[in-house]
Amino acid sequence: MDLQPDEQQRMIVQTVRRFIREEIIPLERELDPDAFELPPEEEARLTKKVREMGLYGLDVPAEFGGPGLDTVTLALVFEELSQHRAGLYAPAYGVFGTVGLAQLYRGTEEQRQKYLYPMLRGEKRGFFALTEPSGGSDPARAIQTRAVRDGDDWVITGSKIFISGADRADFGLVYARTDPAKGRQGITCFIVETNTPGFAIRRIVHTLRSAEYATEITLDGVRVPPENVLGEEGQGLDIANEVLTRNRITYSAASLGVAVAAQRMAVDYAQKRETFGAPLSTRQAIQWMLIDNEIEIRSARWLILQAADKADRSTSARDYRFETAIAKAFATEAAFRVVDRAIQIHGGYGVSKDLPLERWFRELRIRRIGEGPTEVQRLIIARQLFSGGYNGSLV
């Protein structure tokens, strides 16, 4: 058991840290505080630089041309990657080429050629559509979008909400109910091209989030060929959950990164800002806020790394869902509290757009809901606790 990063992990983390501090943060001084993308020339320049560093497509497995980082290393990297104003939802403004839609790795070779590889090369964009107006936390019951067979094709009708990037995408993964009698085993994942008749972006959903706004989409008799079923019919949720569970680790790590950055700002400011003739850092009220922050940051980090380590040792998401749920619930809630305290220490500046804290506060509020709200994570934890054979010890 070794609780220290190895030499390669240190090198990657330091490289990413330097990149964020030297390339991204200086650019942000010129951008709108709510900006979520770079001017095209800067994006191209920095993407080229990241490719030269060998870190493009950070979360892409080696067999698909990525660096093939393990989950622990990815967690360490995402903690660094998010430490700038737009970092929560637009880490490094996407120049590291993190893609999501890892479900496509399980596609057929034809699907990979048509969708996955162009997406990894940055030529095509995709979206992920699971949540519906009827709910997102319990998709097995909430999904009302229907797909029915018509000859060899499937015809999809329904709507999806809070879908990021659909208005700019070439295709998306759409989950639809193919057999209402089978519950969670009656949901199938389809690859839907956005130029298919019947597919429409209904509206942008304006939220607290600055980066990559959400959309609502409608599918009105969208015809999908059989070769665009991803995985087996009825196994859509298994495909989704495998990836969603793993994503919650980097999601938590990015939340932690913002907490670390906020704490760094708060510690620095508390030593510089004087009230009633003494620095804030000498006031116990302030010290305790910073102490609480530090305890929560360190607790969150170990929970995330434990989940990441378990993921690296597991063959199925079921094996590390418990640890991931604990990490996600704690890290996102803790990061929100850390940023809240950092704002309190900064006073009026904390809520102004002069500093990134107000944006982090808004976007962290969403993190407590996104990728499965805290209450659903707690549900997962409770199920495991009562599943029999509870053993709370490490060994």
Place this chain on the structure above:
Amino acid sequence: MLRKPWQPFDPAQLKAIPATLGVYEVGDAEGRILYIGYAGGRSLFGLREEIARHFGPDNPNPVTREQAARFRYEVTLSYLSRWYELLTLYYEANQRLPEGNLATGDLPPKLGRFHLSPITGRWQP
């Protein structure tokens, strides 16, 4: 498009325009949209400053300098996503972007797309 009535620009009424974050449209005398803009976090005096610069003598935008006659605005903290939405809706309806935005390049790096009905040619709600 913004669902607000057009207003003529009157320098004496400048302070009636809120100095807050938001989005706005500048139109010509016939009510055609010339420019869609936003007052963001770097704006010193918010909508008031951003709208006024289209009607001032130092306006660098040749389109609004020549043709601006009226404006309308919406106060919103979601100014960037609303700006994208307004530009996308404008493009969907007109198959081009506002002349004033094109003249100065005040456009997002990438614009999304909604979907027009193939039958009516109008945006499908």
